[in-house]
Amino acid sequence: MNLFARIDNYSRKLTSADARILDYVKGSYPHGVLGPARIIAEKVGVSTATVIRFFDKLGYQSYAQLQDEARSDVSARLSSPLARVHLTGPEVPSAAAILKGTFATDASNLARTYKSNRIADFQKIIQTILHLGDRTLYVMGARNSAPVAQYLHANLSACVPSTVLLAGDDGTLGDELAKVGADDVLFVISIRRYAHNTIQVAKYFKEIGAKVVCITDGKNSPVAQRAETCLFVDLNSLSPFDSFTAAFTLCNAIVGAVVAQRRKEVEKSLLRNQKVSDFLRVFEK
Incomplete structure (x- = not known):
């Protein structure tokens, strides 16, 4: 109220x-x-x-x-x-007030995001990911939404091998879209300000009959009107820049739910990744 x-x-x-x-x-x-x-x-x-x-x-x-x-x-x-x-x-405001206020605002964002989403929609997206079969899951987010898309892709790709990150700003986007089929799925993250190419990609997927799911900030966002299933986030912030805490948390929940259903596959994938990392000495020990 x-x-x-x-x-x-x-x-x-x-x-x-x-x-x-x-x-x-x-x-x-x-x-x-x-x-x-x-x-x-x-x-x-x-x-x-x-x-x-x-x-x-x-x-x-x-x-x-x-x-x-x-x-x-x-x-x-x-x-x-x-x-x-x-x-x-x-x-x-003082630095202390900003620190305290930022944590309080993000806590409020998380609470409102949780309440504003239906468990049925969350479960529907999880089932879509789990039942891809031979299809490809494309993940996309451009401009301010790109870090969230990259984070989601980095984690989902360890759970679902057929996960592809669509580039939002280079010349390869058209080449990637040419490979998309009607059985594929687009998981798009589009949070204001809405990137034009993200909207166009969602429109393209819908026009060829492919499934579109999304994380966005409201039912009136351009991608929400083209998606079959949406999850919504609150963005309030003490600064002029939106807070993406709730968006990253939703991604954590999605990955967690997928891992819970694919533990053996994820363990094998992580083991392969670990062997490659050890061979290339990617991380300091």
Whole structure:
């Protein structure tokens, strides 16, 4: 329930101080609540404690919870880091506050991501990977989503040999797509800002009748509209740059679920990899 839903459901009579706070918040939301509560208090002529109590009456566990919600509301409408620079508020926080706030925000992202996804969708993606047979699993993510795709591919390729990472930015993409068949599967990671070539690849897979599954940030994202099954992530961050913690955690869960069903195959694959690494002396001992 967001701020305005809480206000609509608030049935008790407002005090004059509460009414002034409410008028100010309605007129300045969301930016008006991104700064310290004392700024609101100074603007409307009440104490900071009165401001805190008002949001407590609305059901918020803390003023920080309201701020987290406000950042999420604005962030959802703004796609670029440049547009979100102002979301950290007017005051410069301490390093300690940033450290604590970042961990708290990511913990909240993880909790919301878990709640927003259906177990049935997660299981459907796992079953798709487990029953590839002779088909190929293509993994793709470009620009800001590329590290997540690379991470997912690096781990899945040890579990499912027929896993291919599609390059997002070089001239080989067309050559790779020419090999795709209708029985193959695309696992695409596309998190705002949405890379054009990623959307086009998802469109191509769908047009030839191949299956598309994805990790993205909302049902209205371009790839979500082309995918058969989607998992969604929360991206809130104290900085202008989105947090990908929940995306990497979803990848961990997917790999963990695949490994649980393919332990013997994964053990053999890891053993082969270890022998090659030892021969090439890849890692220091």
